Amino acid sequence: xxxxxxxxxxxxxxxxxxxxxxxxxxxxxxxxxxxxxxxxxxxxxxxxxxxxxxxxxxxxxxxxxxxxxxxxxxxxxxxxxxxxxxxxxxxxxxxxxxxxxxxxxxx
Amino acid sequence: xxxxxxxxxxxxxxxxxxxxxxxxxxxxxxxxxxxxxxxxxxxxxxxxxxxxxxxxxxxxxxxxxxxxxxxxxxxxxxxxxxxxxxxxxxxxxxxxxxxxxxxxxxxxxxxxxxxxxxx
Numbered sequence: 664x665x666x667x668x669x670x671x672x673x674x675x676x677x678x679x680x681x682x683x684x685x686x687x688x689x690x691x692x693x694x695x696x697x698x699x700x701x702x703x704x705x706x707x708x709x710x711x712x713x714x715x716x717x718x719x720x721x722x723x724x725x726x727x728x729x730x731x732x733x734x735x736x737x738x739x740x741x742x743x744x745x746x747x748x749x750x751x752x753x754x755x756x757x758x759x760x761x762x763x764x765x766x767x768x769x770x
Numbered sequence: 771x772x773x774x775x776x777x778x779x780x781x782x783x784x785x786x787x788x789x790x791x792x793x794x795x796x797x798x799x800x801x802x803x804x805x806x807x808x809x810x811x812x813x814x815x816x817x818x819x820x821x822x823x824x825x826x827x828x829x830x831x832x833x834x835x836x837x838x839x840x841x842x843x844x845x846x847x848x849x850x851x852x853x854x855x856x857x858x859x860x861x862x863x864x865x866x867x868x869x870x871x872x873x874x875x876x877x878x879x880x881x882x883x884x885x886x887x888x889x
Contacts, residue, residue, distance in 0.1 A: 764814050
């Protein structure tokens with residue numbers, strides 16, 4: 664199975680700040696990497712697919728990058744509504760595995 | 771508007787069975803692969819099973835292989851998960867999710883249904 668190591672586990676940032684979340688795959692996943700946002704008590708929502716493609720309706724302050732085994736999600740100009748847990752997921756090979764999540768809070 | 775609505779969850783004893791359903795609307799159901807993803811309380815996300823757009827191919831994680839069966843009825847736009855021989859470690863919120871076009875990320879999710887396996 665492909666292991667997804669996500670960091671940091673938690674993150675505290677101020678409004679307007681830029682934050683970055685990292686995801687490391689245990690083998691090359693050829694940009695088959697998605698990012699999800701999960702707000703408390705809600706189902707996950709797709710933010711980014713194929714490492715850097717922004718899903719419809721997602722604000723442009725979210726962006727994804729990376730290749731091979733290393734990927735990142737960047738949030739520019741942090742807003743209060745961005746407080747969530749963020750997960751990465753590799754969709755290159757079954758079983759489709761997720762990172763453990765990053766809990767983003769406001770400072 | 772794409773909608774996925776799960777049902778069928780509840781409390782069940784270990785070793786018993788439960789069948790989840792997911793009613794889909796707002797898109798051509800028969801064109802998309804579908805999946806079940808679960809989340810144990812306060813834990814991360816775990817892919818459970820996938821079925822191809824026409825039902826001809828199914829894939830499972832090892833821990834549910836032989837116990838869970840994913841199926842679909844394209845005429846009814848409904849996805850199913852038959853769960854047999856349930857274990858305490860199957861306790862989770864189960865989400866129905868649509869796969870992206872010819873891809874294995876999940877672009878739409880249902881609201882989830884809770885399954886609790888306990889005596």
